[in-house]
Amino acid sequence: MFRTRLTDLFGMRLPLLGGGMMWLSDARYVGALARGGALGFITPRSFDGLDTFRAAVKACREASDNAPFGINITQSRRPEENRLVPHWIDIGLEEGARCFETVGPSPKDLFERIHAGGARVIHKCAFIPHALKAQDAGADAVALVGCEAGGHPGTNELPTFVLGALALERLSIPLALGGGIGSGRQVAAALALGADAVVMGTRFLVCEEIWAHENYKRHLAAQPAEASTLALRSTGHPWRVLDNATVGRTREMEAGGASRYPDFGPLSTGRLGRDGAYAAGDWNTGLLSMGPAIGFADRLEPVQAVLQRLMDDAATGAARLHALLPSSPSCTSVP
Template sequence: MRNPLFSTRLTRLLGISHPILCGGLMHLADARYVAAVVNAGGMGFITALSFPDQMKFREELRLCRELTSGKPFGVCLSVSRRKEANDRLPRFVDTLLDAGVRIIETSGHSPDIIAPRLKAAGCTVIHKAPSVRFALSAEKLGVDAVTLVGIDGGGHPGMDIASSFAMAPLASERLKIPFAIAGGIGTGRQILAALAAGADGVLLGSRMLAAAEIWAHPEYKQQLLRLDERDTRLVLASFQNNHRVLANDTAKMVADMEAERIAEIERYLPLMSGALTRNAYESGDLREGLIDLGPAVAYVREQQTVEQIFDDLLDDAKAASDRVQGLTATSGNPRARRLA
């Protein structure tokens, strides 16, 4: 693990070396991946809803504890706006508390139904919010930090349609708690820019998907290497549920149905099935299924381990920091004078 380059409110809150969080990834963020993130000096989150039952979830937490040699790691809990979909959450909370997990990423709808219990149990809660107004509501609820996910974010970036870099300075003026930004981030230059804009760190999703520790089929990762920033699209805005996904056959069918103003959700459900998405990860055939992805996939250029990705990010952040320092127009800086 690299020596720390930056110390921020977020690195201190979570006791991590680098201000880099790797967000929950449905089906993909398991013990092996999350442990690799933690061992590289960031914070990762095992995605609870990926697990069909508590036994499998408990086993994953145990494995992560072993792979991190007892270092703290996180769990991601998504709250649905459909009440019945949240019925499973209390059992996940029981299991993770029993297993000693105390760092939680909440996402989706307001965390009000679980945050008080998590806080009472001594957890550090980081809520992922799609805009500053929702981040402020989460702050009022008592969460410890927030991640602001801009519209570039793979997965569900919300309906407020603001970019992470537009939100960062506003969040730094309005929020009291530490915050990370996410969405379209996958280089060290952006980490430095995020810190300069007032954020305490970044959160990555798409940049990490070809990591060696992600279990998906090698052909899935090979295809990621060939994609660029134009290969994702937003669908399901007509259901107030923006979903940023790979621009594949299924995404086109969904977009076409929305353009035809088809409003019955039942017509879409077969295309939205999680089983299709999981099958794509298992088979490497990415034509079918809504496959969460953002334009930061353009920064995925080779197959690397999580640690190698972190090394590249930190080298790039350091180079960016040196470059900016070199541009500072002080009288004692001949390089800055030359560039002026």
């Protein structure tokens, strides 16, 4: 329905990317996105070793019914945690992934390795200078996420649509826009702006194919957009999450002087949320990545149903824009 430079580049049917989600982007979820026409990215850091990661990529290829699927390569700020990055790329390539989403500094070597394996790469970042740097370093596309994005949007304070419109004046490679996008109207708006796709995470958190505990997903589906908040601001590396008791506790610690990740002990680790909320359903345990796009998620349903509604609403949005043009016969009748 919407053919863009990014649907051509990666070969997916819809201009929708499901950005990698730590602990959650597994074969079942990414495979469901692929079958539905979107492009998702498995997160290697979610697996306890290279063998389990390889098995997940294999399972994802089978679940994808020949549709494209990808691998998310999130580089850590701590170099010792990036030891396995080349192996993740190689395993992805060996098992048939042809799309990569990279995050983090100095990605030139990664781009070269990915390209040498015959795959394409979209580099995700939160600042226009970083997007331009990625373009110069050889990225095939960039994804820019605004301050609304769930997870770690960095210190950027610009909202998605300001960032996107400014970036489009300077970038020449395809652009995906993300952060706070959860409805088809926004998809149409991003495409009208000039983006080639959107990248979404939060909106998919309540999908049936997300393995997290049903109690957790039901809690999320009942949340308004305002339930998203920024935690750990004092560290300079804020984290956009569900407002819960753990956030309250970190704020008390900040009032007492805590300002570095280690100061928060286990509270600042992703494993706490994985075990407490995702596995056991207790939404008050852990810092749980989530943006305001949760306000668009009001029921648990399959990925396919969400994609269908997004695209139906995007088509309505595009038709509305078209009908507003003075040359359109219906321009005076549009509300």
